[in-house]
Amino acid sequence: xxxxxxxxxWSIVIVSWAIAVFSKLKFNGxxxxxxxxxxxxxxxxxxxxxxxFAGNSxxxxxxxxxxWYATHGFKLKNISPTSLYFENNSNWTIYKSRILYxxxxxxxxxxxxxxxxxxxxxxxxxxxxxxxxxxGFHYKNPMLGLLLSVFLSFSITVDRWMLINSTDxxxxxxxxxxxxxxxxxxxxxxxxxxxxxxxVLSSATRFTFILWLAISFVLFLNKRLKTSLxxxxxxxxxxxxxxxxxxxxxxxxxxxxxxxxxKMLHLPxxxxxxxxxxxxxxxxxxxxxxxxxxxxxxxxxxxxxxxxSQFFIAASIALWITGAINGTIGVNFRxxxxxxxxxxxxxxxxxxxxxxxx
Numbered sequence: 575x576x577x578x579x580x581x582x583x584w585s586i587v588i589v590s591w592a593i594a595v596f597s598k599l600k601f602n603g604x605x606x607x608x609x610x611x612x613x614x615x616x617x618x619x620x621x622x623x624x625x626x627f628a629g630n631s632x633x634x635x636x637x638x639x640x641x642w643y644a645t646h647g648f649k650l651k652n653i654s655p656t657s658l659y660f661e662n663n664s665n666w667t668i669y670k671s672r673i674l675y676x677x678x679x680x681x682x683x684x685x686x687x688x689x690x691x692x693x694x695x696x697x698x699x700x701x702x703x704x705x706x707x708x709x710g711f712h713y714k715n716p717m718l719g720l721l722l723s724v725f726l727s728f729s730i731t732v733d734r735w736m737l738i739n740s741t742d743x744x745x746x747x748x749x750x751x752x753x754x755x756x757x758x759x760x761x762x763x764x765x766x767x768x769x770x771x772x773x774v775l776s777s778a779t780r781f782t783f784i785l786w787l788a789i790s791f792v793l794f795l796n797k798r799l800k801t802s803l804x805x806x807x808x809x810x811x812x813x814x815x816x817x818x819x820x821x822x823x824x825x826x827x828x829x830x831x832x833x834x835x836x837k838m839l840h841l842p843x844x845x846x847x848x849x850x851x852x853x854x855x856x857x858x859x860x861x862x863x864x865x866x867x868x869x870x871x872x873x874x875x876x877x878x879x880x881x882x883s884q885f886f887i888a889a890s891i892a893l894w895i896t897g898a899i900n901g902t903i904g905v906n907f908r909x910x911x912x913x914x915x916x917x918x919x920x921x922x923x924x925x926x927x928x929x930x931x932x
Contacts, residue, residue, distance in 0.1 A: 586720060590727045594737075604649070609648050611646075611738070612738055613647055618643065621688060621691050622635050622639050624675075628680050640658075642688045675741045696737060696743075697747070699737065701750055705918075706750075706922075710722070714926060715926035719918070725866065729863045735908045743911075749912040755772075757923075773786055783813045785912065786805055859906060866917060869921060870921050880923060893910045
C-alpha cells in the first residue's frame with residue numbers, strides 16, 4: 575500500500591474519532607431513562623481526587639464537584655460536598671487504589687477545569703481506533719481494520735462509555751495497547767517489560783486480575799512460559815492491596831449476605847443474569863455492536879486453534895466473570911469494553927489472508 579493510501583486511512587480514523595467526540599459533547603443526556611451524559615456518579619470520586627491532586631483542598635474540591643454536577647449531571651445532581659471526603663465516603667475503600675486516571679487528568683483539569691476529565695477518555699478512544707487499524711495493517715487487511723475502527727466509533731454503546739469521566743475508556747486503551755504488543759510479540763525483554771508496565775498501569779486503574787490471569791493462561795498454553803509467569807506474578811502483586819481493605823461490598827453488592835465466601839456461591843447465577851442482560855440490552859440498544867460481537871464469537875469458535883481466537887475466548891470469559899462478581903446488570907456492555915481490541919484482533923486475524931503470527 576502506498577504512503578498516500580496509508581495516510582488516507584489514518585486520516586479517516588482521526589476524522590471519525592473527532593466526529594464521535596464532537597457528537598458526544600454536543601448531544602448527551604438522558605435517553606429513555608438511560609444516562610448518556612458526560613459526567614456519571616462514579617466520576618464524582620475521580621473528579622474529586624483529581625482536583626485534590628491538582629492542589630485543591632478537600633473542601634474546595636467537594637464544592638467544585640457538587641456545583642458542577644448540579645448543572646451538568648443528569649441522574650445525579652444533588653451532592654453534598656462533604657460526602658466526597660476521603661474519610662466520609664465508604665467507596666474510597668475500593669477507589670483509593672485507582673489513581674492512574676486522576677493522576678493523568680491533572681494537567682488537563684488545571685488547564686480546562688472539570689471538562690479536562692474528558693481528555694483522557696477521548697484520547698483512549700483514539701488509541702483504541704488506532705490500534706485496530708494498526709492490526710489491520712499487520713494482517714495486510716487495512717480496509718477491514720478501517721471498517722472495524724470506524725464502525726466501533728459509530729456504536730452508541732462505545733460512545734456512551736468511552737467518553738465519560740470514569741476509568742472505562744482508559745482501561746480499554748491499556749488493553750488495546752496490550753493486544754498491539756501481543757500481535758507484534760517477540761520474545762525480548764523490551765516487549766515483556768512493556769507488557770508488565772501495562773499490568774501495573776491497569777492495576778492502578780481498576781480490578782483486572784482475572785483478565786490478566788486469562789492472558790497469562792493463553793501465553794502458557796502457547797509455551798511463552800517466562801512471559802506468562804512474569805505477567806501472573808505482576809498481576810498478583812497488583813492484587814495485594816485489596817487484601818488490606820474490606821472489599822466485600824464490591825463483590826455482588828446486591829446480595830444480602832456479608833460473608834464473601836457465601837456471596838461467591840451466587841456467582842453462577844450472577845453470571846447467567848449478566849450474560850443474558852448484556853446480550854438482551856445490546857439487541858435493543860446497539861445491534862451494530864452485537865453483530866460485531868457475534869461475528870467474533872463465530873469466527874473464534876471456528877478457528878479456535880489460532881492464537882487470536884484463544885485470547886478472545888479467554889478474555890471473554892474473564893470479563894464475564896468480572897462482570898458477574900460486580901453483579902450489576904443492565905450496564906450496557908460497560909464492564910466488557912476491554913474486550914473490544916480482542917474482538918478486532920480475532921476478526922482481523924482469522925478473516926484476513928495472512929496467517930496468524932505465532
